[in-house]
Amino acid sequence: MPGVTHDDAPPLADLMPWSVAAPRLGRDWPAAPDAGSLRARWDALMKAAGPDREALFRPSRARTTRSALGQLPGRSGGTERLERADGPCPEPVRVLRAPFDEQWLIPDHRLIDAARPELWRVADEHQVFLVETADAVYATSCLPLLRPARVRPLFRRPGGAEPNLAPGLLEHLAARLGHSPAPVDVLAWILAAARPDLTVPLTGDPGLWTRGVALGHRALWLMRRTGERPKLPGGRRPYVRAPLPARPVSLRYDRDEESLYLDGGRISPVPPEAWDFEAGGLRVLEQWFAARTDAAEPGTLAAIRPAAWPQTWTSELLELITVLALLAEVRRPQARPTPAEPVTAGGLRAAGVLPPPDRSRRPASVLDHQEEGPEGQFTLL
Numbered sequence: 356m357p358g359v360t361h362d363d364a365p366p367l368a369d370l371m372p373w374s375v376a377a378p379r380l381g382r383d384w385p386a387a388p389d390a391g392s393l394r395a396r397w398d399a400l401m402k403a404a405g406p407d408r409e410a411l412f413r414p415s416r417a418r419t420t421r422s423a424l425g426q427l428p429g430r431s432g433g434t435e436r437l438e439r440a441d442g443p444c445p446e447p448v449r450v451l452r453a454p455f456d457e458q459w460l461i462p463d464h465r466l467i468d469a470a471r472p473e474l475w476r477v478a479d480e481h482q483v484f485l486v487e488t489a490d491a492v493y494a495t496s497c498l499p500l501l502r503p504a505r506v507r508p509l510f511r512r513p514g515g516a517e518p519n520l521a522p523g524l525l526e527h528l529a530a531r532l533g534h535s536p537a538p539v540d541v542l543a544w545i546l547a548a549a550r551p552d553l554t555v556p557l558t559g560d561p562g563l564w565t566r567g568v569a570l571g572h573r574a575l576w577l578m579r580r581t582g583e584r585p586k587l588p589g590g591r592r593p594y595v596r597a598p599l600p601a602r603p604v605s606l607r608y609d610r611d612e613e614s615l616y617l618d619g620g621r622i623s624p625v626p627p628e629a630w631d632f633e634a635g636g637l638r639v640l641e642q643w644f645a646a647r648t649d650a651a652e653p654g655t656l657a658a659i660r661p662a663a664w665p666q667t668w669t670s671e672l673l674e675l676i677t678v679l680a681l682l683a684e685v686r687r688p689q690a691r692p693t694p695a696e697p698v699t700a701g702g703l704r705a706a707g708v709l710p711p712p713d714r715s716r717r718p719a720s721v722l723d724h725q726e727e728g729p730e731g732q733f734t735l736l
Contacts, residue, residue, distance in 0.1 A: 363699035363700050363701050364550070364556040364557070365555060365557065365699070365703055365709060366555070367487065367492070367545065369521060369700070369709050370520060370541070370555055371485065371509075371520060371545070372519065372521060373507065373508065373519045373718060374487070374505040374506060374716075375471050375473055375474055375505070376471065376503075376505060376506070377471070377499055377500060377502050377504040377506050378467060378469055378470050378471045379467070379469040379502060380466075381415045381417055381418055381467065381468025382412070382413040382418075383657050384413070384657040385463070385467065386450065386458055386459065386460045386500065387657075388452075388456075388458045388459070388646060388668065389459065389667070389668075392659055392661060393444065393447045393459055393460075394444045395659050396656040396657075396659045397443075398444065399656060400656060401442075408437075408438065409438070411655070412437065417468040417469065418466070420436065420438040422436065422465060424464040424465045426464060427462050427463070427470055427472060428472050428476040429475055429476070429479075430462045430463075430464075431446075432445040432461075432465070433445075433463070433465075445463050446462075447460060447461055447462070448498070449497045449498075450498045450499070450500050451486070451493075451497045451498070451499040451500060451501060452646070453501060454491075454501065454634035454635065454639060454642075455493075455678065457497055457671075458646070460498070462475075473718040474498060474508065475498070477510060477511065477512060479514065480496075481513070481514055482496065482508055482513075483495070483496060483509040483539065483542060483579070484498070484506050484509070485508075485542060485546075486504050487506075487553060488501060488634075488635065489503070489635070490551065490634070490635060491551075491634065492545065492546060494575050494578045494579060495578060496581060509538055509542050518541075520538060520541060521703075521711040522708070522715060523707060523708040524703070525541070527698070527708050528541070528698070531698060532559060532561050533561055540568045540572075542575065543568045543570075543572045544564070544567050544571050545571070546571040546575055547568070547574065556697060557699075558696055558697060559696040559698050560695040570685060573685055577678050577685070578678075585674070585677050585681055587626070591624055593615075593677065594673075595620065595621070595622055595669060595673075596621045596622065596623050597619060597620050597621040599617050600617065600618045600619060600620055600664070602648075603620060603648060603664060604648060605618055606640070608625065608640075610627055610630075613626060613627065615630070615640070615676070617644070622673065625676050626680040628683035629676045629677075631683075632680075632682065639679060640675070640676070640679070643672070647664075647668060
């Protein structure tokens with residue numbers, strides 16, 4: 356992270372004014388590490404009737420099988436009350452379920468207590484979501500479900516239109532830096548520079564800005580996992596050295612061997628930096644493994660899982676080890692540029708950039724299409 360240290364760094368909440376609380380599922384079964392289990396859970400729900408369907412659904416104050424809900428924006432799920440539904444499972448979508456843990460979700464409004472439709476309206480291939488948690492910020496191309504968290508989309512409209520940045524910020528930075536940064540460059544700088552108190556030191560030094568943005572873009576690439584697959588340098592790619600069992604129940608790390616053991620299965624080399632990588636005070640690899648192996652309550656939809664460890668999970672685990680090891684390098688203190696020429700909150704206020712106008716803290720209006728409401732009725736937004 357660029358080490359710009361001064362007492363008047365602007366808050367992230369002012370630099371990216373529009374934020375939304377992360378969606379709240381209200382029940383665990385509509386999300387899973389594999390899409391096949393979600394389709395099987397949906398089929399089991401559709402085969403049940405009456406009180407049995409209601410019990411399997413796990414009703415809450417916000418959702419029951421009698422709740423009337425419209426479609427999620429951009430999705431094709433049904434809108435009839437769930438107690439009468441009999442259609443196929445909506446196609447699962449990729450979501451960020453926990454830090455660095457991409458899973459799958461059934462994108463059906465009737466299953467989710469607080470779906471945050473305003474996020475779904477701007478979720479497309481151009482979007483990047485900045486996720487603000489108590490101890491860190493993350494970036495993802497998937498809809499984030501981390502809780503508690505605030506989600507700050509990079510763009511306020513679909514198609515990468517209207518950056519979610521304080522009006523005038525890009526122009527002010529361009530005047531200081533001598534070139535016009537792109538919205539994604541500002542996001543990259545935020546990833547590199549954001550402090551634990553969620554202030555973001557900014558700089559007007561072009562060299563420092565370039566180094567910080569490059570560091571942030573590398574973090575962004577690793578977090579989004581887009582494009583070329585990451586690789587560890589020097590032939591250090593992790594491999595499965597001993598076959599993983601069909602149903603592993605324990606995970607341990609041997610620091611001397613740099614080996615990760617899933618029962619008797621072994622993966623190596625696993626750098627200590629990957630094993631030690633934490634989010635929210637928990638080891639990411641342990642959290643990822645627990646999400647796939649912790650026992651679910653028998654007889655519930657969440658208990659419908661793969662009969663054996665899928666090969667795709669092994670591939671995802673090998674990539675996650677690589678991502679965490681490389682991100683640990685990005686986070687090292689010696690990667691931080693030397694501070695210079697701060698762009699302060701006071702300077703931004705004097706320039707009229709801060710505080711951002713109230714309208715920038717609200718979602719943009721979407722008026723170009725209809726969305727299907729409850730029972731097939733269309734709602735004009």
